[in-house]
Each structure stands twice: as C-alpha cells, then as structure tokens.
Amino acid sequence: MGKAMFKLVIGLVVGGGLWFTAKAMGFPPVYQWAFFSYAAVGTVVFLLLDIPSMKPQSGWGAALSVLLFFGLLCVGYGAGASLLPQFDPEDEKGKNAKVLGSAKSGNPLDPWKADEVIQRTKELDEKVKELEARIKALGSGSAPVAQPGGAAPVTASVPAPGGASGGDLLKVGEEQWQLQECYNCHKLRGDGGKKRGPELDNIGTYLTIEEIKQKIFDPKSFMAEGFEKEWEKGRMPDKFKDVMSDSEMIALATWLHSFAGKNPSVITPKPIKKK
Amino acid sequence: MRHLVTFVAFLALCVTGAASVYAQTPGSPSVEFPYTGNRAAVWIVAQFHTLLGAFILGAPIFVVMAEWLGYRKQDLRYDRMAKEVTKITVILFSLTALTGGLFIFVLLATYPQFTTWFINQFYLVFAVIYPLMFILGTMALYAYFYTWDAWKGEKKGRHIALGVLLNLLCLATMFAINGPTSFMNTPVKEEGISPMEALAAATLWDKIANASWMPMNIHRIDGNIAFGGFVVGLIAAYMHMGAKNQEERAYYDWMGFAGNLIAVGAMLLQPFTGLLLAYQMCDYDFSFCQYMMVEQLSMFFEMQGAVVGLMFLGCNYYVWLSLRRIQGVEQVRMTVLAPIVMVLFPPVAIWGLTTYWIPEPMSLAILIPLALAPFILGRFIPGTVSVHTVMKIGFLMVVVSDAIWLTPNGFAATEARMLDDLKLPESWDFLGKMPTKLGAIFSLVFATTINYILYGKAIRQGTIAWGKIDGISQFVLIFLAFTSIWAMGLMGAVRSLLRKFFHTYNLIPDFTAESFTPTLSYSAWLITGITVVFFIVVSVAVFVALRPVELKGREPEGSPVPAGTK
Numbered sequence: 001m002g003k004a005m006f007k008l009v010i011g012l013v014v015g016g017g018l019w020f021t022a023k024a025m026g027f028p029p030v031y032q033w034a035f036f037s038y039a040a041v042g043t044v045v046f047l048l049l050d051i052p053s054m055k056p057q058s059g060w061g062a063a064l065s066v067l068l069f070f071g072l073l074c075v076g077y078g079a080g081a082s083l084l085p086q087f088d089p090e091d092e093k094g095k096n097a098k099v100l101g102s103a104k105s106g107n108p109l110d111p112w113k114a115d116e117v118i119q120r121t122k123e124l125d126e127k128v129k130e131l132e133a134r135i136k137a138l139g140s141g142s143a144p145v146a147q148p149g150g151a152a153p154v155t156a157s158v159p160a161p162g163g164a165s166g167g168d169l170l171k172v173g174e175e176q177w178q179l180q181e182c183y184n185c186h187k188l189r190g191d192g193g194k195k196r197g198p199e200l201d202n203i204g205t206y207l208t209i210e211e212i213k214q215k216i217f218d219p220k221s222f223m224a225e226g227f228e229k230e231w232e233k234g235r236m237p238d239k240f241k242d243v244m245s246d247s248e249m250i251a252l253a254t255w256l257h258s259f260a261g262k263n264p265s266v267i268t269p270k271p272i273k274k275k
Numbered sequence: 276m277r278h279l280v281t282f283v284a285f286l287a288l289c290v291t292g293a294a295s296v297y298a299q300t301p302g303s304p305s306v307e308f309p310y311t312g313n314r315a316a317v318w319i320v321a322q323f324h325t326l327l328g329a330f331i332l333g334a335p336i337f338v339v340m341a342e343w344l345g346y347r348k349q350d351l352r353y354d355r356m357a358k359e360v361t362k363i364t365v366i367l368f369s370l371t372a373l374t375g376g377l378f379i380f381v382l383l384a385t386y387p388q389f390t391t392w393f394i395n396q397f398y399l400v401f402a403v404i405y406p407l408m409f410i411l412g413t414m415a416l417y418a419y420f421y422t423w424d425a426w427k428g429e430k431k432g433r434h435i436a437l438g439v440l441l442n443l444l445c446l447a448t449m450f451a452i453n454g455p456t457s458f459m460n461t462p463v464k465e466e467g468i469s470p471m472e473a474l475a476a477a478t479l480w481d482k483i484a485n486a487s488w489m490p491m492n493i494h495r496i497d498g499n500i501a502f503g504g505f506v507v508g509l510i511a512a513y514m515h516m517g518a519k520n521q522e523e524r525a526y527y528d529w530m531g532f533a534g535n536l537i538a539v540g541a542m543l544l545q546p547f548t549g550l551l552l553a554y555q556m557c558d559y560d561f562s563f564c565q566y567m568m569v570e571q572l573s574m575f576f577e578m579q580g581a582v583v584g585l586m587f588l589g590c591n592y593y594v595w596l597s598l599r600r601i602q603g604v605e606q607v608r609m610t611v612l613a614p615i616v617m618v619l620f621p622p623v624a625i626w627g628l629t630t631y632w633i634p635e636p637m638s639l640a641i642l643i644p645l646a647l648a649p650f651i652l653g654r655f656i657p658g659t660v661s662v663h664t665v666m667k668i669g670f671l672m673v674v675v676s677d678a679i680w681l682t683p684n685g686f687a688a689t690e691a692r693m694l695d696d697l698k699l700p701e702s703w704d705f706l707g708k709m710p711t712k713l714g715a716i717f718s719l720v721f722a723t724t725i726n727y728i729l730y731g732k733a734i735r736q737g738t739i740a741w742g743k744i745d746g747i748s749q750f751v752l753i754f755l756a757f758t759s760i761w762a763m764g765l766m767g768a769v770r771s772l773l774r775k776f777f778h779t780y781n782l783i784p785d786f787t788a789e790s791f792t793p794t795l796s797y798s799a800w801l802i803t804g805i806t807v808v809f810f811i812v813v814s815v816a817v818f819v820a821l822r823p824v825e826l827k828g829r830e831p832e833g834s835p836v837p838a839g840t841k
Contacts, residue, residue: 054745062517084577
C-alpha cells in the first residue's frame with residue numbers, strides 16, 4: 001500500500017511538473033492537461049506492475065469476469081473515441097453535393113453524365129466570355145499591380161469584385177477554393193497552408209488568369225521556386241481537370257488573380273514555366 | 276452445425292437473391308437498409324468478412340510454423356496447438372465463404388450500379404480466380420486437417436508440405452482479392468489523360484497491380500500473422516480458464532505464450548508496413564495525406580496512436596506477469612547499455628528522422644547502429660542491470676514514446692477549425708510532424724524488442740513453471756485480441772474512407788446521401804459492435820471445436836506422434 005501511495009505521489013509530482021512546465025513554455029491549456037493525463041497513464045501502468053497476483057479463474061465466475069471485461073473494453077473504446085474532437089459531417093455534406101454538381105448516377109460507365117456536364121460547361125464558358133468582354137469594355141476593372149522581383153507582366157485584367165457578374169465569377173472561384181480544399185496546402189490571406197505548397201496571395205503578379213488555370217489543369221506546367229522537390233514528386237494532385245469544369249477552373253484562377261498586390265508583404269514564390 | 280450453416284446460407288440467398296435480381300434491372304433503385312442505412316450495412320458485412328478472412332489466412336501460416344517447430348523440437352505441444360487452431364480455422368473458413376457471398380449480395384442490393392460496374396472490371400477475378408482459389412484452399416484445408424493423424428511419424432514432412440501448399444493457396448487468394456480492394460483506392464492513372472481513358476487502356480493486370488496493391492499485400496500478410504497469433508492467445512485464455520486440471524492449465528498457459536510471441540513478433544513490423552502503405556497512397560495522390568493526417572481523419576489516427584500504444588503496453592505487461600512464474604529470474608541481467616539506449620532512442624530517432632526524412636538512408640545509418648549498440652558494445656561494458664529494472668525503464672519509455680505519438684498538431688478535427696489556443700506553439704510544432712511520430716514508433720518497437728529478448732533470456736536461464744501464470748495475464752491476452760481486432764477495424768475504416776465521395780477514387784463518384792466522412796465516435800461504436808460480434812463467433816467456434824474434447828477426454832490414439840518417437 002505504501003509503495004502504491006509513493007507511486008501516486010510521484011505520478012502527481014511528474015504530472016504537476018509537466019503541467020506547469022508546459023504552461024511556462026506557452027503551451028495552450030489543452031496541452032497542459034494532455035501532458036498531465038500522460039503522467040496519469042504512466043502512474044496507472046506503474047501501479048499495475050505491483051498489483052498482487054490473481055488466482056486463475058474458472059467456471060461461471062470466469063465467464064462473468066470475461067463478460068464484464070468485454071463490457072469495459074467496449075465502453076472504453078467507444079467512449080474514448082467520442083472524447084476526441086469530432087469532425088462535423090455537415091461541413092462535408094453540402095460540399096460533396098456541390099463538388100459532384102448536378103450529375104446523378106445514371107449509367108455507371110458514365111457516372112459524370114458527360115452530356116449534361118458538357119452542356120453545363122458550354123453555358124458557363126459563354127458566360128465567362130461574356131464577362132471577360134464586359135470587363136475589357138469597362139477598362140476600369142484593370143488594376144495596376146506591383147511586380148516584385150522581375151515578375152512577369154500581367155497580361156490579363158482583374159475582374160472588378162464589386163461588379164455583379166464579376167462578383168459571381170469571383171464567388172464561384174472562392175467556392176471552388178473551399179470545395180477543392182486548396183487551403184490544405186496553400187496559404188491565402190493568412191489562412192490555410194502549412195508550407196506544403198506556396199502562399200498564393202501574389203500569384204496574380206506573376207501569372208495571368210490563363211496561366212493560373214493552366215497550372216490547375218496541369219500541375220506540372222509551372223514549378224514554384226523553392227518547391228522543386230514537391231514539383232518533382234507531383235505533390236499537387238493531377239486530378240482537378242477531372243473534377244472541375246473549364247469554367248470552374250477559370251473562376252478559381254480569376255479569384256486567385258484578384259488578390260495580386262493587395263498584400264505586397266506576402267512573398268509568393270516565383271513560378272517557373274516547365275511546359 | 277451443418278443445419279445451421281445451411282439455414283444461414285438459405286436465408287442469405289433468399290434475402291439477397293431478390294436484391295441481385297433488382298441489380299440487373301437498369302435504373303432500378305437500391306434497397307434501403309432499415310436502422311443502419313446502406314453504408315453501415317456494407318461496412319458491417321465487409322468488416323466482418325475481412326476479420327474472418329484475416330484469421331483464416333493468418334492462422335494457416337501460424338499453424339504450419341507451429342507444426343514445423345513441433346517436428347523440429349519433437350515437442351508435442353506445438354502439434355496439439357496447431358491441430359486445435361486448424362479445427363477452429365475449418366469452422367471459420369466456411370463462415371468466411373458465407374460472409375463473402377453475403378458481402379457481394381449486400382453490395383448488389385445497396386449499390387447495384389457501382390457493384391455491377393466493379394464486377395465487370397474484375398470479372399475474371401470475381402468469377403474465376405477468387406472462387407477457384409477459395410475452392411482449392413478449402414480442399415487443401417480439409418485435406419490438411421483430415422490427414423493430420425494419418426500423416427504422422429515419417430510422413431510428417433508430407434503433412435507439413437501440404438500445409439505449405441495450403442498457405443500458398445491462401446496467399447494467392449489474398450493477393451487476388453487485394454487487387455480489386457486496392458484498386459478502389461488507387462485505380463490506374465496516366466499523366467495527361469482522363470481516369471476513364473486510362474481505365475479503358477488498362478489490362479486486368481494493370482488494374483490488379485495498382486499503386487497500393489503490393490504494400491497492401493505486405494501489410495496484410497504481416498497483419499494476418501499478428502492477428503492469428505492474438506486470436507490464438509484469446510483461445511488459450513478461454514481454454515486456460517476452462518481447464519479442469521493442472522496439465523491442461525500448463526498446456527494452455529504455454530499456448531498463450533506461443534500465440535502471443537508470434538503475434539508480437541509480427542506486430543513489431545506492423546507500423547512500418549502500414550507506413551509503407553500510407554506512403555504509397557500519399558505518393559499516388561498527396562491529398563490523401565492531408566485527409567488522413569490533418570483533415571477529416573486526423574483524429575482517427577489519434578485514436579490509432581492510443582490503441583497501438585495500449586497494445587504495446589499490453590504485450591509488455593504480459594511479459595512482466597509471465598516473469599512472475601520463472602524461478603531464478605532474479606539472476607537474469609542485461610548490459611546497462613540497453614536501458615541507456617532505450618532512454619536515448621526517442622530524441623535521437625526524432626532528430627535523425629527530422630534531419631534525414633524518408634527516403635534518405637542516412638536516418639537508418641543513425642538508427643541501426645544505435646539499436647544494435649547494446650548487443651555489439653554491451654559485451655565490452657562491465658555494468659549490468661536486473662531484468663526488472665530494464666523492464667521498468669522499458670515501460671517508462673513505452674509511455675513516453677506513445678505520449679509523443681499521441682501529441683497532435685492541434686486538438687481540432689480539421690485544420691480549418693483549428694484555433695490558436697488548440698494548437699502547438701510554433702517552436703514545438705515538430706512534435707506534430709511525421710518524423711517525430713515515426714521516431715516515437717521506432718522507440719516503442721525498440722523498447723518492446725529489448726523486453727522480449729530479456730524474456731527469452733529469462734526463460735532460457737530460469738525455470739519456467741507452466742500453468743502457474745498470474746490469472747491477470749489471461750485478461751491481458753483477451754485485451755490484446757480485442758484491441759488488435761478493434762485496431763484492424765479502425766484502420767480498415769480509414770483506408771475505405773480515404774476514397775472520400777468516390778466508390779473508386781476519382782473514377783466512380785458516390786452520389787448517395789451517405790457519401791460523407793462519419794464522425795470518429797460513430798465509427799468507433801460501429802467498430803466496437805463488429806468486434807463484439809466477431810468475438811461471439813470465435814467464442815462459439817472455440818466452444819464447438821475444443822470443448823467436446825475436454826468433456827470426453829483426449830484419446831491417446833488421436834495424439835500426434837512426431838518422427839522419431841515411434
């Protein structure tokens with residue numbers, strides 16, 4: 001009993017030490033408690049090492065013990081997993097429906113309903129062309145943008161975010177950014193990323209809308225400086241041409257382009273043309 | 276039993292036969308499973324079939340190894356264990372076939388269009404190769420079981436050869452079905468052309484030998500051996516509790532030891548073969564990596580860390596309890612370098628892997644000499660420590676390593692919902708990265724390996740009193756079996772969910788309302804339910820196969836006689 005008490009005290013001291021050290025080092029409270037719980041688990045393990053021997057069980061007593069033990073394991077695993085942060089499927093449900101668009105499973109050999117998709121693409125293409133013509137005509141939509149470090153000249157106009165039709169296009173672009181989860185690898189406006197892919201705030205200062213679209217369509221077409229390994233390994237998935245329509249890619253490219261120069265302090269690596 | 280099997284088969288055919296007729300009608304709606312929904316219905320049947328399949332593929336490897344060891348060592352216990360496990364395998368073999376059929380029928384009923392398309396893609400596998408291999412495997416298993424007593428003594432080698440043939444057939448069966456399974460995650464693709472065009476140009480072999488096929492084969496072979504071993508441990512625990520005399524207790528104590536030893540040997544490789552599979556998938560499409568490690572499935576991996584950590588603690592605790600029945604264990608000592616390296620392992624491994632991440636070989640050039648240091652340099656260093664001291668440090672390092680593994684980048688289910696007060700401080704964010712996690716896994720494996728080497732040394736140097744094992748150890752064996760089944764269910768769910776809203780990734784979308792990532796909580800309770808059902812089935816099989824032998828008493832003429840004892 002004395003040994004067990006000693007171990008409990010040691011466990012508390014270690015747990016407390018970890019808690020305060022973590023606090024002093026700037027860990028958020030959730031980590032302080034996590035470290036404390038690791039010490040608690042360690043204490044339980046060391047208490048179990050000294051637990052007195054148990055006589056082998058048999059008969060109905062053994063059967064009952066096994067059943068109780070199963071119950072404990074079931075509750076332990078089920079409840080343990082439930083205590084961890086849970087992903088909300090509602091976040092995904094709407095997203096998936098949008099990604100899959102209006103296509104419904106008809107012929108399994110043509111799951112995307114190619115005819116409907118082509119028709120929709122044509123309509124969107126016409127809309128994009130119409131928008132581009134209107135933007136050119138307006139002229140004021142072309143904002144002069146900074147070109148740091150010998151950047152390629154901007155050859156395409158940036159649609160005015162305030163305009164109704166331009167706004168639609170930008171809205172579609174932003175929606176695609178969310179739906180395709182580009183933020184998992186790329187940082188934009190200070191959100192997302194984690195250095196898996198280049199920050200994209202100023203991509204519009206280097207590439208035209210058409211070039212950005214080309215990069216989305218064929219990830220091997222451009223390589224960002226400093227991301228040689230990622231480019232060689234083909235880290236950017238080569239699937240967007242299959243899951244996005246041409247218009248959706250244009251919308252995303254236009255939306256990305258619209259941020260050019262808005263935050264010049266962000267360093268977007270220079271893209272190098274590869275194809 | 277035969278009537279029961281026939282009745283279940285009949286019911287399955289009645290229920291699913293109608294569904295399969297439905298499936299042939301173009302545009303016909305799929306059935307709606309009440310209570311569970313279609314996805315969970317497929318999940319339950321598929322997981323149950325996979326668990327049974329894992330056992331019937333893993334057990335023969337285990338059985339032949341045991342039979343061969345018994346033959347080599349002239350130890351009758353190995354032979355008896357092998358035969359008892361084969362008896363249970365025979366029962367579970369037929370259940371695997373039944374659930375396999377049920378799986379296809381449920382798929383046809385719930386996802387008729389996709390299933391028809393999928394079967395068409397692998398027509399030769401589903402209609403010819405897989406059934407043929409299964410039939411040949413069944414014939415080999417029955418022949419193996421029924422020739423056990425006839426092919427003893429000088430004919431034992433012939434019987435072992437038959438067991439090897441059975442294993443080859445089982446492996447071929449698994450390789451064949453892993454083709455379509457892995458294809459759903461990583462179908463053929465070609466740069467510059469659409470997935471459908473790539474598929475149209477692909478041969479059957481291209482579809483089977485897809486990017487994740489071989490890593491999955493390796494992971495499953497290793498996993499099935501571990502799984503088979505843990506289930507043998509479970510059987511031994513049941514029988515140990517039901518033993519009527521000391522002789523039986525001694526035998527089932529030994530059986531638990533042998534099953535656990537083989538399981539742990541295979542389990543030590545599991546994290547690495549699993550990593551190879553994950554690495555290959557990330558290489559195929561990097562968005563898999565995000566989905567697994569930082570997005571929707573990140574907490575599934577947190578749970579995996581907890582479960583695997585518990586398994587490592589469990590198998591080390593079994594050794595600790597086992598030492599209590601070894602006389603003379605106090606005299607067993609080990610070089611002081613072993614615990615020193617155990618303590619050094621996590622920081623060195625994390626530094627090495629962070630600096631030289633895979634596939635740079637330099638990290639191995641650091642880790643391999645470090646791991647071998649106690650064995651090579653230990654003999655030149657005079658200091659030694661007792662077995663209990665080494666093991667206590669081992670336990671400490673297992674807890675520390677698992678704590679490192681468990682420390683997430685942030686306590687949020689997705690990066691999108693990550694608030695600043697939920698994530699690691701920037702200077703400590705290496706704790707949440709893959710090199711750190713792999714370093715922690717290496718440390719867990721190293722500490723456990725040292726403990727098991729020490730256990731072997733204690734068995735050789737001391738006197739082991741079979742049957743006198745601590746009663747708690749039998750619960751540890753049950754815990755290990757339960758946890759390994761649960762972990763398998765969890766990782767199986769992860770692999771399947773990786774396809775996101777596709778039946779076959781990037782090729783055939785899933786338009787149903789259930790096409791979303793479920794919560795970890797929902798998945799965990801479902802996996803727990805499946806594990807319980809599997810446990811009930813195995814328990815019934817153990818009771819049916821082994822209990823009557825206990826009641827009647829073992830007949831001497833049925834006992835196997837290895838060569839040289841005649």
